Amino acid sequence: MNTNIAFRTGKLVYLRTLLKSLHAETALKWMNDQEVTKYLMRVYPMTAREEEEWMDSQGRDPKNVALAIHTLDGDKFIGTIGLHAIDLINRNAVTGTVIGNKDYQGKGYGTDAKMLLLDFAFNELDLDVIMSKVLAFNGRSLAYGKKCGYEEVGRIPGWIRRQGARHDEVILTVTQERWQPLWEEYKKGL
């Protein structure tokens, strides 16, 4: 692991800033992989230019923080995670995660990354509440969100259309108050 660059270090992963030369090519493959993007809001193909411009833009906007997820074991780049629409007045933000390397899905890496991001959101930025929107058929995302303290607070029936079928969009939130006891337990294992 390149410890010099780690922003947060967990049990299975560390989070670090995105670097075009290191991350853009792999992230571009994920963002054009239908098995990954079927769970995301974006359906259009992603071009290399868009991906690179997005990475270049990181660090310029204090309302958005996007990070690369690397495994502690083997230093493999497996996904990205972000805190978006950070609102320091209303003390809220939105999160999004992609474990793009499918070999690493469903093995606890997303949970570890999300707990680290929430540590930044709640303990560093002192936000009160974080939201995440999930497609109703994304059982894995709903499950890992709940492990991190999120609870369903709303649902928009049939909001999303995929391959001709309509799906609910599920709104989840986690408050600092609800998350902190989970973090106290979680960090014992760090």
Ligand SMILES: CC(C)(COP(=O)(O)OP(=O)(O)OC[C@H]1O[C@@H](n2cnc3c(N)ncnc32)[C@H](O)[C@@H]1OP(=O)(O)O)[C@@H](O)C(=O)NCCC(=O)NCCS
């Ligand atoms: C959603 C995502 C970030 C979760 O990260 P992850 O590393 O795969 O999740 P974890 O392994 O930490 O946790 C997943 C949990 O869901 C459970 N799970 C797996 N598949 C499931 C399914 N189909 N239905 C319900 N639960 C499921 C797992 O058992 C695990 O719970 P457990 O640890 O109690 O056993 C990741 O799978 C991903 O990026 N998927 C593709 C893109 C995506 O969906 N992004 C999120 C958009 S909102």
